[in-house]
Amino acid sequence: MTPELESNNCDSSWSTSGSTGHNPLEQFVILAKTAKNAAILELIKQVLEAPSVHVFGELLEMPNVLALVGTPNDNYYNALNLFAYGTYRQYLENKQQLIELTPAMCKKLQHLTIVTLAIKNKCIPYSELLIELDIKNVRDLEDLIIEAIYADIIHGKLDQKNKQLEVDYAIGRDIRKDDITEIIGTLQEWCDSCETVLGCIEDQIHRANTEKQKRIKHKENIEQEIANLKKAIKTQANDSDEAMATDSQVASGLELRKKSTKTKSLKQTGGGVKLQR
Numbered sequence: 370m371t372p373e374l375e376s377n378n379c380d381s382s383w384s385t386s387g388s389t390g391h392n393p394l395e396q397f398v399i400l401a402k403t404a405k406n407a408a409i410l411e412l413i414k415q416v417l418e419a420p421s422v423h424v425f426g427e428l429l430e431m432p433n434v435l436a437l438v439g440t441p442n443d444n445y446y447n448a449l450n451l452f453a454y455g456t457y458r459q460y461l462e463n464k465q466q467l468i469e470l471t472p473a474m475c476k477k478l479q480h481l482t483i484v485t486l487a488i489k490n491k492c493i494p495y496s497e498l499l500i501e502l503d504i505k506n507v508r509d510l511e512d513l514i515i516e517a518i519y520a521d522i523i524h525g526k527l528d529q530k531n532k533q534l535e536v537d538y539a540i541g542r543d544i545r546k547d548d549i550t551e552i553i554g555t556l557q558e559w560c561d562s563c564e565t566v567l568g569c570i571e572d573q574i575h576r577a578n579t580e581k582q583k584r585i586k587h588k589e590n591i592e593q594e595i596a597n598l599k600k601a602i603k604t605q606a607n608d609s610d611e612a613m614a615t616d617s618q619v620a621s622g623l624e625l626r627k628k629s630t631k632t633k634s635l636k637q638t639g640g641g642v643k644l645q646r
Contacts, residue, residue: 393421394428401431409433413445417452418473420520423481425453425486444468453543456503465539467645481516487536495532507532 380468397416404412416422425584428434437446448467451460460467470478479502486493486501495507517523521561524538543562
């Protein structure tokens with residue numbers, strides 16, 4: 370069963386994730402304002418192990434952290450920068466320039482590496498994960514993924530049949546300032562695509578409305594024709610009734626005339642007989 374959890378993302382100056390109330394990084398940023406020398410080094414180690422902190426851009430920009438660059442302790446700055454933007458594979462390739470990571474730090478960096486891979490591909494093959502995370506067997510890989518899901522770092526499911534991780538959601542990581550232009554370009558392409566789709570939808574709506582008006586007009590014409598036919602039939606029926614009434618009156622008049630003529634003839638015949646006597 371795949372765990373379904375909601376994410377509480379962190380916020381930073383150059384982070385894609387948002388804050389919903391408490392910002393876990395904030396306390397470290399406040400401490401970094403005054404921490405120097407050994408204190409700032411210990412602060413960096415603590416933030417790298419903190420399970421709820423997954424963005425580090427704001428801390429990277431703190432003056433006391435930037436002051437480590439070019440000093441014997443710049444490996445601490447490099448480690449913080451790696452957690453902000455890098456992957457576990459990059460850690461393995463550049464160990465000499467970084468501090469030694471504790472098991473908790475390694476697991477956290479592996480989780481962040483899964484997030485980076487999920488940004489590029491929502492279905493990540495186990496084979497790629499095993500290489501990028503430097504894990505020797507699938508059982509350990511699946512355990513690590515399940516931990517990431519329960520930690521609300523990603524949402525997804527394990528497709529054991531196809532040997533891949535299907536990611537539905539992943540937290541945001543820090544963004545380099547140099548990447549902003551590329552992100553803007555990607556968003557602009559998305560906006561252009563939305564405009565194209567919107568235009569197609571509007572065309573379809575226009576065609577549908579036009580077709581609807583045609584059908585309404587056609588229906589009105591049919592109804593008008595039916596009304597005209599009913600009126601014509603009714604008029605024809607009335608004319609027929611009137612014609613029948615007229616014919617009846619004419620026939621009655623003729624019958625009366627015949628009777629009147631017969632009566633007169635009889636009267637005249639009767640009168641002639643009487644004169645002979």
